[in-house]
Amino acid sequence: MEKGLTYTSTTQVTPENTALTMGSGDLPVFATPAMVALMENAAMNAVKDQLEEGSSTVGASIQIVHTKPSGIGETVTATAVLEEVEGRKLSFSVTASDSKGKIGEGTHIRYIVDRERFMSKL
Numbered sequence: 001m002e003k004g005l006t007y008t009s010t011t012q013v014t015p016e017n018t019a020l021t022m023g024s025g026d027l028p029v030f031a032t033p034a035m036v037a038l039m040e041n042a043a044m045n046a047v048k049d050q051l052e053e054g055s056s057t058v059g060a061s062i063q064i065v066h067t068k069p070s071g072i073g074e075t076v077t078a079t080a081v082l083e084e085v086e087g088r089k090l091s092f093s094v095t096a097s098d099s100k101g102k103i104g105e106g107t108h109i110r111y112i113v114d115r116e117r118f119m120s121k122l
Helices: 032-050 115-119
Strands: 006-012 055-066 075-086 089-098 101-114
Touching (some): 032 075, 032 101, 055 115
Antiparallel strands (some): 075 089
C-alpha cells in the first residue's frame, strides 16, 4: 500500500445528523460525531481497493477539531489522505469542509485486520 491514497466522502446536513438529534449538543447543526463518521468513511474508502481479499480496516484512533458549524441543507465533504503505512497501521490526515470552507481537521489511525479473525473476537 502506498502513501498518498485519497478519497472524499460527501453528505448533506439533515435533521438526522445534527447535534440536536444525535445528542451531542442542543443546536440543529452538523454533529461532531457525524463529521467523525464521514472522516472515517473517507479513510476506509481510500484504501479498500488495495486490501487483500478477506481483509478490512478498523478505526483505532481519531484526533480532530471541529471549528465551524454547518447548517441543515449544507453539503459537507470529508477527505482522507494516507500519510503513513507501518505494517498493519495506517495513518491518515483528514479534513472536512462545507461551501464556506474548512470546518474540521485532524488525524486518523486505522488497522488492517482479517475479517474472520476480527469477528471471532466477539
